[in-house]
Amino acid sequence: MNAAPVQTLLSRRQYARVATPENPLVLESGRVLRDVTLCYEVFGRPSPAGDNVILVCHALTGDSHVAGRYRPDDPKPGWWDDAVGPGKALDTDRYCVICSNVLGGCQGSTGPSSVNPETGRPYGLDFPIITVRDMVRAQARLLDLLGVRRLLAVIGGSLGAMQALEWAVTYPDRMLGVIPIGGAGRFHPQGIAFNEVQRQAILNDPDFRGGQYYGTPGPVRGLATARMLGMITYRSDESMWTQFGREVLAGADPLQQGFGVAYQVESYLHYQGQKLVERFDANSYLYLTRAMDLMDLGRGRGSYEEAHRRIQARVLAIGIRSDLLFPTYLQRETVELVRAAGGRAEYLEMDSPWGHDAFLVDFHLIAEPIHRFLRELEAEAAGQV
Numbered sequence: 001m002n003a004a005p006v007q008t009l010l011s012r013r014q015y016a017r018v019a020t021p022e023n024p025l026v027l028e029s030g031r032v033l034r035d036v037t038l039c040y041e042v043f044g045r046p047s048p049a050g051d052n053v054i055l056v057c058h059a060l061t062g063d064s065h066v067a068g069r070y071r072p073d074d075p076k077p078g079w080w081d082d083a084v085g086p087g088k089a090l091d092t093d094r095y096c097v098i099c100s101n102v103l104g105g106c107q108g109s110t111g112p113s114s115v116n117p118e119t120g121r122p123y124g125l126d127f128p129i130i131t132v133r134d135m136v137r138a139q140a141r142l143l144d145l146l147g148v149r150r151l152l153a154v155i156g157g158s159l160g161a162m163q164a165l166e167w168a169v170t171y172p173d174r175m176l177g178v179i180p181i182g183g184a185g186r187f188h189p190q191g192i193a194f195n196e197v198q199r200q201a202i203l204n205d206p207d208f209r210g211g212q213y214y215g216t217p218g219p220v221r222g223l224a225t226a227r228m229l230g231m232i233t234y235r236s237d238e239s240m241w242t243q244f245g246r247e248v249l250a251g252a253d254p255l256q257q258g259f260g261v262a263y264q265v266e267s268y269l270h271y272q273g274q275k276l277v278e279r280f281d282a283n284s285y286l287y288l289t290r291a292m293d294l295m296d297l298g299r300g301r302g303s304y305e306e307a308h309r310r311i312q313a314r315v316l317a318i319g320i321r322s323d324l325l326f327p328t329y330l331q332r333e334t335v336e337l338v339r340a341a342g343g344r345a346e347y348l349e350m351d352s353p354w355g356h357d358a359f360l361v362d363f364h365l366i367a368e369p370i371h372r373f374l375r376e377l378e379a380e381a382a383g384q385v
Contacts, residue, residue: 009068009085009092011041011078013108018141025103025138028299031128035117038142039108040064040100043084044092046148051381053148054090054374055139055175056080056099057156057163060230060288061280063107066099067092082363089367095152095374102163103138104130104287112283113214123283125211130287132159132295136166140174151175152377153313155370157182157359158326159288162295165334169297172312177377179370181318181359184330185297185337186304191325194233195289198226202282211283223282224273231272236322236355240265308337314380315345316373318359318366325356 019025019036026032041064046053056066058079067084069077084090090097101109104127112127119126143151154164154175161183168178169185205222207213244265248254254262261267298304317335319328328349338345350365352358359366 008072009043009077009081010072011043011065011068011070013039013041013064013070015039015108016142016145018138018145025134025141027128027134028131029129033110033128036103036110036138037108037114038100038103038110038138039105040098040142041066043067043097043099044095046096050148051150051152052094052378053096053098053151055143055151055154055167056084056090056097057139057154057160057167058099058102059156059158059160060292061276061285062101062160063105064099064101065107066097080360080363082360083367083370089363089371089374090155091371098143098146098148100139100142102135102159102288104135104284104291106281106284111281112211112287113281122212122214124214125283127283127287129290129294131291132162132166133170133299135291136163136170139163139167140171149174152381153177153179153374155179155181158356159183159292161326162187162292165297166295168311168313168315169301169307172310175313176381177316177373178311178313179316179318179373180331180334181366182320182323182326182331182356184326185295185307185334187292187295188327188330192293194229194325195293198229199286199289201225201229202286208282213282219282220277223280223285224270224277226282226285227273227276228269231269233325234356236324236353238322238353239355242353244268305337305340308334308343309341311338311341311343314373314377315343316348316370317345318348318350318369320350320352320354320356320358322353322358323356 021034024032024034065078067078067081086093101107104111112123116123154167156164161180164178164180165185202222205219208219247264252262297307301307317331319331335345335347352362354361
């Protein structure tokens with residue numbers, strides 16, 4: 001990779017209506033959405049042949065703003081700015097990178113906070129249960145509208161990795177490569193357990209009001225608590241010792257102040273909970289965590305193993321040594337199943353202490369392997385290997 005030029009990558013939100021009353025989106029559950037909009041952003045330009053497009057899929061509380069800034073003076077760039085931009089692994093001078101907010105999200109795409117056209121008020125819990133497969137089908141409609149018929153690669157971490165794998169199975173002929181990072185083709189029982197505790201924190205907040213809290217502060221305590229637990233699953237014991245240890249806050253005395261915030265790690269969790277409350281919808285948190293629970297490539301396809309036989313893309317599955325939420329045996333299993341089905345797959349492990357968040361915190365550890373993988377895909381497409 002080349003050193004990234006000193007320039008500001010600018011972006012803007014765009015919107016596409018991917019379902020209409022005349023062309024509704026039929027969900028896995030059988031429910032129907034007759035009006036669906038996806039918010040998306042585009043970085044770089046498609047080649048004349050349209051063969052340089054990469055789809056980035058975001059994680060649970062992410063959005064379309066994967067990189068860059070909306071204005072030169074924006075204080076903070078997109079959530080994966082280390083990965084996407086000029087001269088970076090996903091080089092926007094070379095590739096056209098697209099990222100959309102998922103179906104069910106709350107950052108411009110249709111979700112439970114959107115207005116239900118049948119009632120004129122936000123859906124709330126009237127929004128249908130959605131799956132990762134539903135998200136991917138909506139994304140495919142977006143790419144159709146944008147004229148993108150085939151992708152160089154699909155990449156994502158966590159829930160984004162689930163989407164990437166679903167893409168490889170649902171649309172096996174639409175991409176050359178898939179790069180799932182810290183994810184799996186089905187969620188494991190401990191992950192479902194973590195999600196259920198987080199949802200109960202929201203559902204049992206008196207201010208949840210059956211999901212129709214719009215126009216009020218909403219379940220602030222419940223969502224903040226859910227995020228606090230989520231943040232624990234994103235880190236590791238090793239990273240907690242490194243970042244916080246058993247340090248107490250300046251002036252705090254745990255022996256004297258009872259159950260008030262005393263330790264630095266406690267303060268960090270409360271801070272992260274409040275930050276999420278300020279930018280995320282509690283109902284979307286419920287729906288997207290349930291979509292993670294429901295993730296199973298094998299549903300309706302004979303078996304989990306049989307689903308992997310559909311994958312035509314070359315797979316680079318990346319695990320994280322210290323990942324509590326998606327242990328590395330899950331990524332190794334993906335590689336084994338693809339290979340057993342006659343496909344091409346390789347496993348790469350990030351030697352990072354930062355747990356599940358390592359794909360964000362320590363992206364530099366995988367930047368070069370991803371860059372190399374993408375260049376190999378390009379060579380294959382050009383018939384050079």
